[in-house]
Amino acid sequence: MRCPRCVQTIHRSAAQCPHCGFVLSDLDDLYGSGEVRLRRLSDMAGALRLKERQKLERLLDEFQTSFPQLFFSVYYGALEDRANIRQFGLWLLNHAAYEDLDIGRPNDGGILLLVDLNTKVASISFGYMLDSFLTEENTFNILAKAHPHLLQGNHLKAASVIVKQLSRVLRRKSRRAILQQKVFGPPSNQSSGSANALERIRSNRSAKEQAKSKSDQTTRAKSEEIEP
Amino acid sequence: MKLSLFRWLLLLLLVSDSARAESLPQLTDEDRARLQQLLSKQEHPDRSGFLEYHAEGSELKIRMYLFDSKENLADTYTIEKLCEDQNADEPLTAIVFCFLGNPERSQLAFAGQGAAEVLALDRRKMLKSAIIKAMEKSDHVMQLEAFIVELSISLFWLESKRAETLAAQAAEGSRELAGKAWASGNGVEKVEVVTAIDASGFSVLKSHLHWIILGFLSLLCLITGCVFGWLIWTRSRRYHFPVVETPERLGASYAAGVGAVIAFHKKLGSPSSQRNQVPDYLKRA
Numbered sequence: 001m002r003c004p005r006c007v008q009t010i011h012r013s014a015a016q017c018p019h020c021g022f023v024l025s026d027l028d029d030l031y032g033s034g035e036v037r038l039r040r041l042s043d044m045a046g047a048l049r050l051k052e053r054q055k056l057e058r059l060l061d062e063f064q065t066s067f068p069q070l071f072f073s074v075y076y077g078a079l080e081d082r083a084n085i086r087q088f089g090l091w092l093l094n095h096a097a098y099e100d101l102d103i104g105r106p107n108d109g110g111i112l113l114l115v116d117l118n119t120k121v122a123s124i125s126f127g128y129m130l131d132s133f134l135t136e137e138n139t140f141n142i143l144a145k146a147h148p149h150l151l152q153g154n155h156l157k158a159a160s161v162i163v164k165q166l167s168r169v170l171r172r173k174s175r176r177a178i179l180q181q182k183v184f185g186p187p188s189n190q191s192s193g194s195a196n197a198l199e200r201i202r203s204n205r206s207a208k209e210q211a212k213s214k215s216d217q218t219t220r221a222k223s224e225e226i227e228p
Numbered sequence: 229m230k231l232s233l234f235r236w237l238l239l240l241l242l243v244s245d246s247a248r249a250e251s252l253p254q255l256t257d258e259d260r261a262r263l264q265q266l267l268s269k270q271e272h273p274d275r276s277g278f279l280e281y282h283a284e285g286s287e288l289k290i291r292m293y294l295f296d297s298k299e300n301l302a303d304t305y306t307i308e309k310l311c312e313d314q315n316a317d318e319p320l321t322a323i324v325f326c327f328l329g330n331p332e333r334s335q336l337a338f339a340g341q342g343a344a345e346v347l348a349l350d351r352r353k354m355l356k357s358a359i360i361k362a363m364e365k366s367d368h369v370m371q372l373e374a375f376i377v378e379l380s381i382s383l384f385w386l387e388s389k390r391a392e393t394l395a396a397q398a399a400e401g402s403r404e405l406a407g408k409a410w411a412s413g414n415g416v417e418k419v420e421v422v423t424a425i426d427a428s429g430f431s432v433l434k435s436h437l438h439w440i441i442l443g444f445l446s447l448l449c450l451i452t453g454c455v456f457g458w459l460i461w462t463r464s465r466r467y468h469f470p471v472v473e474t475p476e477r478l479g480a481s482y483a484a485g486v487g488a489v490i491a492f493h494k495k496l497g498s499p500s501s502q503r504n505q506v507p508d509y510l511k512r513a
Contacts, residue, residue: 001477004486007505013475023479067467086486093483107482109469124487128474131485136505139487144499150492174467181470 002136004086012131027091035097040073045117047076052156059163066167067174069129070109071101074159078118089114089125113162115155122150124162133173142166266294266328271369275376282380288387290322290379291315291339294372297330307337315339320346322383331362331371336379346386354382395431 003010003017005026016023025033040060041053048056056074063072073096079088093112108127115122124139142165149158267275283289295301307325315321318340325335336355338346361378362371433440477484490502 001484002486002505003478010477012477014477016478024484025479062463066463066465067469069469069471085489090478090480090484090486094480110483112483119491120493121489121491123489125483126485126487127483128485129469129471131474132472133469134485134487136486136488140490140499140503143488143490147490147492147499150490151495171467174469177470178468 002086004090007086024091024094027087031088031091032095034095036092036095038073038075038092038096038098039100040071040098042074043076045076045078045115047115047117047155056156056159059160063163063167064105067109067170069105070111070170071098071105072111072113072163072166073098074113074115076115076117076155079116080118085114085116085119085121085123086125089123093125093127111166113159115150115158120150122146122158130170133170133177138169142169266296267369275372278373278376278380282376282383286380286383286387288320288322288383290324290376290383292324292326292376294326294328297327297333297368299327301325307335311337311339311343317341322379324379326372326375328372329368331359331375334359334362334375342390345390350386354379354386357382392431 001010001012001014002008003020003022005022006017006020008017008019010017010019041048041056043053060072060074064070075092079085089112092114093107093110096107096110096112098107098110106127109129110127111130112125113122114125122143124143126134126139142162145165146158146161149155149161279290279292307323311323315323316339320338320340320342323337323339325333327333334355336351336358337343338351358375358378362375365371365374489505490499491497
């Protein structure tokens with residue numbers, strides 16, 4: 001994984017970037033800390049016409065039908081700083097409240113295509129659910145397929161190519177994941193990282209301590225009852 | 229009359245079917261051989277054997293009259309007259325006058341039922357091709373052999389052509405019959421079965437053409453159905469991902485997956501040149 005600010009490789013469970021110290025709260029100062037109300041297709045820069053928007057909406061619906069846990073959102077904007085597109089994408093996916101999505105699809109399963117028409121840069125961000133299934137190389141190959149259409153300014157075609165390519169990659173990954181799950185069994189929570197393991201140990205310890213203190217209290221009470 | 233004719237013009241007679249024996253009962257094979265000895269004892273059965281072989285496999289028989297090369301025929305006795313007088317009631321037969329050692333003088337005519345349907349152009353072509361084949365040989369007997377073989381081949385094609393015509397006529401007849409039955413609405417009590425001899429495989433294919441088309445269409449429908457079924461199945465299929473608890477990264481509660489970034493502000497900046505994305509401060513100025 002890469003840090004969205006310094007683009008250095010970081011650990012999957014890093015609480016902050018070890019190179020530049022980046023955390024998401026840094027962006028809250030820049031873009032705000034509240035929720036952002038959005039639709040799946042947000043064309044702030046006016047890149048698409050009405051008919052094109054309708055077509056893209058249908059394509060997004062098809063994507064959601066095929067992948068019941070996921071959703072795909074597209075944001076056309078005009079940012080000022082080219083280097084910030086990764087950070088803005090990350091921030092937007094964490095703060096967005098999608099109006100046209102049901103509650104059953106949290107932002108964990110979201111994929112955001114961010115197209116900056118000002119600096120002419122496009123990026124893909126995705127939620128935690130796809131962390132194990134999508135790599136940077138996957139997303140780069142998908143964007144590279146849409147590059148000629150982006151150059152021509154055909155944003156509908158570019159978006160549809162991205163959605164289709166991404167669907168193809170995700171279908172393959174899903175089949176493989178389900179197969180692996182059948183062979184090796186469902187993923188256990190123990191393998192979910194050192195932070196969770198530490199938390200579990202702490203919680204176990206606290207439960208034992210609580211039980212011990214409870215038993216101490218009862219023995220004390222009993223002894224007090226006997227003493228008078 | 230026949231004997232007088234044979235005295236000066238008929239040298240040897242080769243007959244390809246038994247009808248010939250009935251028309252000349254007074255001459256035996258020995259008599260013929262005695263009258264003229266144009267062919268040797270071995271050559272005579274060889275040639276007549278080929279004619280019999282042809283007669284076995286073909287409806288169109290050959291009747292050959294063999295003369296010496298310089299033999300002069302009487303004006304009153306022509307091949308056309310022979311066809312009219314003797315062979316009018318017989319099945320279609322090819323009458324050939326051959327002059328041994330002089331194939332260019334050969335004559336060909338058709339006698340019997342359906343002789344008028346054979347075009348003069350076809351007859352001339354057949355005779356010409358047989359003469360050309362015969363002229364390729366130097367030996368008289370070999371010329372005769374080549375002539376007969378070529379004529380037999382030509383007659384085979386003529387027979388095939390006649391069979392195709394007959395088949396077409398039969399098909400037309402059956403169509404007319406069916407049309408009449410359909411128009412009357414009473415049906416046909418007795419169906420006339422018109423048999424046609426068709427040697428070519430094309431007509432067999434033609435007769436089964438509707439089955440072939442039906443099979444092909446069924447196959448096409450099956451393939452189209454399979455493709456549509458597969459497309460519908462693919463579209464209706466749902467893909468799920470196993471839910472794995474991932475620790476929060478960089479303080480983000482929903483997403484910290486930063487994918488690739490691609491720039492499209494200049495046409496020369498190909499995607500491959502942007503593959504290795506490095507921090508800005510590592511790039512050269």
